[in-house]
Amino acid sequence: MPISAIEHWAYCPRQAILIWQEGYFESSTDTVRGDLAHSAVDRGGTLTGRDGARVWRSLPVRSDRLGTHGICDTVYRGTEGLIPVEHKSGKYTPGGPADLQVAAQVLCLREMFTEPVPHGEIFAGASRRRYAVAIDDALAAEVSDIVEQLRDRIADTRLPPPLIADRRCVRCSLRPGCMPETASREHTDLFAPRPVRDHDE
Numbered sequence: 749m750p751i752s753a754i755e756h757w758a759y760c761p762r763q764a765i766l767i768w769q770e771g772y773f774e775s776s777t778d779t780v781r782g783d784l785a786h787s788a789v790d791r792g793g794t795l796t797g798r799d800g801a802r803v804w805r806s807l808p809v810r811s812d813r814l815g816t817h818g819i820c821d822t823v824y825r826g827t828e829g830l831i832p833v834e835h836k837s838g839k840y841t842p843g844g845p846a847d848l849q850v851a852a853q854v855l856c857l858r859e860m861f862t863e864p865v866p867h868g869e870i871f872a873g874a875s876r877r878r879y880a881v882a883i884d885d886a887l888a889a890e891v892s893d894i895v896e897q898l899r900d901r902i903a904d905t906r907l908p909p910p911l912i913a914d915r916r917c918v919r920c921s922l923r924p925g926c927m928p929e930t931a932s933r934e935h936t937d938l939f940a941p942r943p944v945r946d947h948d949e
Contacts (some may be wrong), residue, residue, distance in 0.1 A: 751818025
């Protein structure tokens with residue numbers, strides 16, 4: 749499973765399956781803004797940071813134990829060990845889907861390298877700050893659980909029903925194809941979502 753699908757699933761299961769099973773995607777102002785914000789790290793390569801730390805950009809990672817793979821925007825090798833940094837163009841919401849994305853990156857790096865990977869970080873473009881994300885057993889278990897949910901849902905081949913339209917739908921670029929307005933309240937009992945959280949493209 750792609751690591752980015754973990755974040756999509758945590759935000760909205762239907763969104764994740766539309767992208768990763770149906771191959772449906774639409775660009776919007778937010779997705780283009782995110783692409784532009786990622787342009788520097790997407791070039792790849794290595795460099796030395798101002799503090800002398802080695803930095804990898806667009807580093808491929810994988811975990812055979814989890815059965816997932818993806819790309820770390822940047823990985824810093826400092827005195828603490830390796831620290832992946834996920835870049836987001838918007839604001840950071842503690843406990844949001846981005847935490848699960850960077851947690852999966854940490855778990856991949858811990859499996860791939862013998863060096864310590866103490867935590868992950870999220871760089872929020874809105875505040876121009878990095879936020880540390882501690883990866884405890886509970887968060888690691890949630891990542892593993894989501895990967896299994898994704899695997900089961902994709903194997904099932906059924907598209908999750910649309911949820912009752914809420915604030916997640918307002919700026920979602922997939923809204924035209926998702927059609928959340930067609931949802932009925934019984935759908936929420938069949939496929940309960942996670943609590944609503946902010947999402948950065």
